[in-house]
Amino acid sequence: MNKKRNVDSGRKSARPDYIQKTISQKSSGKRSGKVFFPKTLIKTGGIIIFVLLLGFAGNKFFLSVSKTDSGKVKAVSASGADEEKEGRIIEKTKKTKEIKETKDVVEMQKTKEINFQPHCVDSTKPENLISYTNIEVDGNVLENIGDYKADGDISFNIGQDYTDVDGIVTFRGNSFRDTPSHGYADMTDFRLNKLWSADTGSLSSGSAVWTGSGWTGQPLMMKWSKEVKAHMNMTEKAKADDELVEVIYACMDGYVYFLDLRTGEKTRDPLYLGYTFKGAGALDPRGYPIMYVGAGYNSNEGTAKVFVVNLLDCSVMYTFGDNDEFSLRGSLSFFDGSALVDAETDTLIYPGENGILYLIRLNTKYDLNSGTLSIDPGRTVKWRYYGTRSSTESFWLGMEDSAAIYKGYIFMTDNGGNLMCLDLNTLQLVWVQDTLDDSNSTPVLEIEKGHLYLYVSTSFRLGWRSYDTATVPVWKIDAETGEIVWHTDYECTTDDGVSGGVQSTIACGKNSLADYIYVTVAKTSDNASGVLACLRKSDGSKAWEDSSSYAWSSPVCVYNKDGSGKVLYCNSTGDIRLLDGKTGKQEDVLSVSEGVIEASPAVYDNYAVVGTRDCKIWGIRLQEIAIFICFLPFFINLPFIALNGKI
Numbered sequence: 001m002n003k004k005r006n007v008d009s010g011r012k013s014a015r016p017d018y019i020q021k022t023i024s025q026k027s028s029g030k031r032s033g034k035v036f037f038p039k040t041l042i043k044t045g046g047i048i049i050f051v052l053l054l055g056f057a058g059n060k061f062f063l064s065v066s067k068t069d070s071g072k073v074k075a076v077s078a079s080g081a082d083e084e085k086e087g088r089i090i091e092k093t094k095k096t097k098e099i100k101e102t103k104d105v106v107e108m109q110k111t112k113e114i115n116f117q118p119h120c121v122d123s124t125k126p127e128n129l130i131s132y133t134n135i136e137v138d139g140n141v142l143e144n145i146g147d148y149k150a151d152g153d154i155s156f157n158i159g160q161d162y163t164d165v166d167g168i169v170t171f172r173g174n175s176f177r178d179t180p181s182h183g184y185a186d187m188t189d190f191r192l193n194k195l196w197s198a199d200t201g202s203l204s205s206g207s208a209v210w211t212g213s214g215w216t217g218q219p220l221m222m223k224w225s226k227e228v229k230a231h232m233n234m235t236e237k238a239k240a241d242d243e244l245v246e247v248i249y250a251c252m253d254g255y256v257y258f259l260d261l262r263t264g265e266k267t268r269d270p271l272y273l274g275y276t277f278k279g280a281g282a283l284d285p286r287g288y289p290i291m292y293v294g295a296g297y298n299s300n301e302g303t304a305k306v307f308v309v310n311l312l313d314c315s316v317m318y319t320f321g322d323n324d325e326f327s328l329r330g331s332l333s334f335f336d337g338s339a340l341v342d343a344e345t346d347t348l349i350y351p352g353e354n355g356i357l358y359l360i361r362l363n364t365k366y367d368l369n370s371g372t373l374s375i376d377p378g379r380t381v382k383w384r385y386y387g388t389r390s391s392t393e394s395f396w397l398g399m400e401d402s403a404a405i406y407k408g409y410i411f412m413t414d415n416g417g418n419l420m421c422l423d424l425n426t427l428q429l430v431w432v433q434d435t436l437d438d439s440n441s442t443p444v445l446e447i448e449k450g451h452l453y454l455y456v457s458t459s460f461r462l463g464w465r466s467y468d469t470a471t472v473p474v475w476k477i478d479a480e481t482g483e484i485v486w487h488t489d490y491e492c493t494t495d496d497g498v499s500g501g502v503q504s505t506i507a508c509g510k511n512s513l514a515d516y517i518y519v520t521v522a523k524t525s526d527n528a529s530g531v532l533a534c535l536r537k538s539d540g541s542k543a544w545e546d547s548s549s550y551a552w553s554s555p556v557c558v559y560n561k562d563g564s565g566k567v568l569y570c571n572s573t574g575d576i577r578l579l580d581g582k583t584g585k586q587e588d589v590l591s592v593s594e595g596v597i598e599a600s601p602a603v604y605d606n607y608a609v610v611g612t613r614d615c616k617i618w619g620i621r622l623q624e625i626a627i628f629i630c631f632l633p634f635f636i637n638l639p640f641i642a643l644n645g646k647i
Contacts (some may be wrong), residue, residue, distance in 0.1 A: 113158060114450050116407055116480065118421055118430045124482035126429035129388055129418050135427050136326050136382040150425040151361065151379050152345035156405045159445065162340075163285035166223035167245070168602045171216060171280040171338030171402045171505075172554070176445040178508050181603035182221065185558040187566065190587035191623035192578055195607070196264030197592075198617040201253035203276055205299045210252035210276040213611025215440075215503060215552050216336065216402075217599025218280035219249040220291075221261060221609070228289055231312050231371025234258075238267040247609050248311075249617055250277035250293045256309075257617065261607050264619050271314045274301035279336040279402070280600075283311075286343050288366045289373060292350070294321070294335020304333050306350060306358075310373055317375050320358065326382050327354040328390075329397045337402040337442075349405070349424070351412055355397035357383040359424070383427045387416045394464050401442040401505075404454070411454060411479065413439035419456060421482060431482035436473070437461055442505040445479060448537065452479040455517055457502035460494040469493055472501035474519050474533070476540060486540040488533075493523045500527070503552040504600070508537075511563035513581040516543060518557065518567050522550035532569050532577075534584060544584030549573040554600035556608070557581060558622065568622075570597035570610055576620065592618045 120126065135142045142148055156162065159176025163169050166182070173179030202211040223245045224232070230239065238244055238260065245261035256271040273295075281293030289311035295304035305322035309315070322333050334353040341348055341362075348360040359381040366373045389395035395416040403412045408425045419433040438461040443454050454477040460470045473487040494500035500523030507518040515537055522530045530550030534543040553570040565581040574593030579586055593612040601610035601620075608620040 114447055114452060116409075116452055118409055118480050120431035121481050121483060124431035124433055126420075126432045129432045129434060130420075130429060131386045131388050131390075133383065133385045133427070133429065134326075136384075138380055141326075145427065148381075148427050152347070153408065154342045154345055154347060154349075154359075154424045155408050156340075156342065158406070158447065163287075165283075165285065165287045167283070168219075168221045168604065169283040169285050170220075170340060171218050171282070171600075172442065172444070175340055175405045177402060177404045177442050177505060178444050178446065180218065180507070180554065180556045180600065181558050183605040184561050185566070185603070185606055185622045186560055187558075187606075187622050189623045190566065190578060192576055192588045192590035192608075193621040193623050194590065194592065194618065195262075195621045196619040198257065198259055198264050198266075198619075200251045200255065200257065200611065200615045200617060202615065203252060203254045203274075203299065205276070205297060208297065210278075210297065212252060212613040212615040213249070213599040213617065214252050214278045214296075214613060215598040215600075216279055216338075216505075216554070217251075217611055218338075218554075219247050219602050219609045219611070219617075220281060220283050221602060221604050222246050222248065222283055224289070225287070227368050228287070232268070232289065233313050234268045235266070237265075245604055245607075247617075247619075248281070248283070248291065249609070249611060250279070250281045251611060251617075252276045252278060252296075253615075254299065256281075256291070256293065256314075259617065259619075261604060261609065261619065264617075268314070271309070273307055273316070275299045275304060280338045282339040282341075284364075285341055288364065290317075290364070290375075292339040292341075292348065294337065294339075294350070294352070296334050296336045303331065304335065306335050306339075306352075308348075308362075308375060312371060312373055317373075318377055320360070320377075320380075321350075321352055321354065321356075324354055324356060324382075326384060327352075327356055328384060328386060329353075329355050332398070334398075334400075336400050340403065340405055349403070349410070351399035351401075351403050351410075353398035353400050353415065355384050355399070355414075357399070357410070357412075357422070359383075381427070383422070385420075385429075387414075387418055390416050394461075396438070400438075400440050404443045404445045406445055406452060406479070411443045411445070413441060413443060413456060413458070415439070417458070419443065419454075419477070419482070421479070433477060433482040433484070435475075437464060437470070437501070438499070441502050444506050444508055446508050446537075453477065453485065454479045455506045455508060457506065457519060457521075459499045459501035459503055460492050460523075461499055462494050462496045470501075472521065474502065474506070474517075474521075474535060474540070476537070488535055488540040488542070490521045490524055490531075490533075492521065493525075493527055495523075495527055498527075500524075500550070504554040507555040507557050507567070509557055509565060509581060511559050511565055513557055513559075513565040513567075516581065518555045518569075518581075520551035520553065520555060520569055520571075522552060522572075524550075528572075530571070532567070532579070534567075534581070543582075546577065546579055546584055546586070548575065548577065552598045553610075556601055556603050558603050558608075568601060568603065568608060570599070570601060572596045572598075574612065574614075576601070576608075576610070578622075590620065592616070592620075 159174040162174035247259040275295035276297040278296035284290040291309040294306040303322040308318040339350045350358045361378040363376040421430040437458045439458040457474045476485040492500040504520045509516040532546040551571040555569040595614040
């Protein structure tokens with residue numbers, strides 16, 4: 001249902017009803033000819049081949065899962081197993097690159113730690129855009145923010161080091177927000193196939209109705225260990241499946257769903273919390289069975305808040321954030337961002353749309369063997385700010401995106417046109433860059449040639465800068481100083497409640513796509529249209545664009561073992577599009593919804609999962625079935641053809 005944003009709250013909605021659905025379809029060709037065989041040979045051999053190929057075909061349609069030396073799960077097709085034994089077959093692409101099975105591609109290109117000394121320059125001085133900041137510690141507001149002392153040093157390594165669990169534990173995977181896919185896709189046929197779907201629902205609160213999965217709406221995925229699962233409220237079937245990857249999906253109907261990645265079957269009963277969840281939530285990066293998930297809107301249950309959930313029994317251990325008197329935005333207390341946890345200090349880090357950054361010492365206790373888990377939140381630190389442009393009418397306070405972190409520095413965009421770099425250990429602003437508008441794009445960090453950069457964009461809120469069109473830049477920013485390295489501009493339209501510009505988070509290419517970034521820009525020519533843009537990291541120039549209906553969903557780069565990459569994204573007319581990451585060539589388009597897809601997919605090996613506004617969660621197979629499928633009709637008809645001895 002198309003619900004307009006509340007002007008004060010900054011809520012998002014689905015696409016307008018008038019947007020018509022367009023689906024690109026691929027054509028296929030057929031080939032025929034004549035071949036002659038001895039009849040007896042064909043009759044016998046044809047039947048044997050037919051039976052063998054049916055068995056082979058059946059095996060190809062089911063993914064076999066094996067473990068690497070590191071214990072990580074990887075997808076292995078039947079053809080892939082043959083390749084390991086008999087050598088590399090000739091692929092359709094005619095590439096002959098050696099596949100190394102012992103390490104994944106990202107690990108082969110492991111980024112090293114860098115020297116990072118952030119500071120401002122004249123154009124990024126915090127006072128240019130921020131009037132003042134305040135700090136509260138355990139309920140007491142500090143008179144002088146310089147008196148703040150951290151209880152333990154917070155310091156994050158590079159994004160790849162955020163977690164070593166088998167799964168996707170936060171929005172875009174880690175603290176750099178650069179990894180929404182896990183493992184290898186192993187695609188050869190480049191097709192998208194519907195595997196399963198699961199139903200979701202809707203939730204009403206006053207005049208608002210929230211349906212299905214919305215922005216940002218990314219699922220989480222986890223391959224729990226056998227020891228952890230033993231104490232979970234899972235089905236016995238799920239507990240017994242050593243290769244189970246659990247999809248954990250918080251949706252706008254107030255439920256958290258638990259599904260088998262491969263089949264879509266319930267792994268446990270849905271958890272009803274009674275609030276609209278638009279953000280991805282987050283799992284604990286240490287592998288502890290904890291979920292952190294914030295409500296994106298008030299409900300009949302009360303004011304929106306953050307839930308800390310025990311995933312052993314799905315009980316709520318702690319809540320916070322509702323009606324926080326420290327907020328300068330009144331009673332608004334929405335949480336669309338995805339949390340991060342500093343494992344060393346056991347600190348939950350959570351920015352809110354109420355304009356507060358929360359740092360909460362969890363005091364977590366988890367015993368793997370006994371299956372006992374508890375938290376006892378201790379020191380709670382809150383940081384707030386007030387912008388030079390802030391008001392109740394425009395340039396609102398609050399962080400609607402997810403934050404990125406490196407070392408002791410957090411990077412956040414906000415509803416008020418500010419990109420902020422904040423020292424987590426002093427709670428002093430280091431630099432602030434002007435992002436012009438209501439920014440919902442999560443900053444993405446990238447180390448290039450030993451230097452840290454940041455990619456981000458902004459949206460176009462009607463009436464703040466313009467009532468017709470406005471420029472929406474895509475920026476590359478020096479993360480050390482906040483200075484703009486380059487920007488690529490798009491002229492966009494917008495609606496009141498269905499914003500144009502960039503609502504998505506940029507995908508930074510790796511491996512064969514390491515020279516590019518990918519960004520969906522909404523409403524580029526009219527209110528129904530948009531592009532997926534491939535921009536060069538070096539200078540922001542356009543490598544290619546894919547035009548379709550507009551998208552709020554964030555693109556995902558998926559890779560084969562040889563490092564070759566494709567780009568997957570969803571749009572507002574219910575299509576999932578698969579493109580070649582270098583050329584922009586359309587590989588496939590799969591329609592899964594008559595309505596809008598606002599949510600962002602996550603990918604685990606050959607499986608993609610995404611929810612839709614029309615109350616479905618879809619499991620999609622990134623197809624690796626190859627050449628023999630083309631000849632399957634030939635073999636099916638072979639026994640009958642043999643009667644004539646000809647084709």
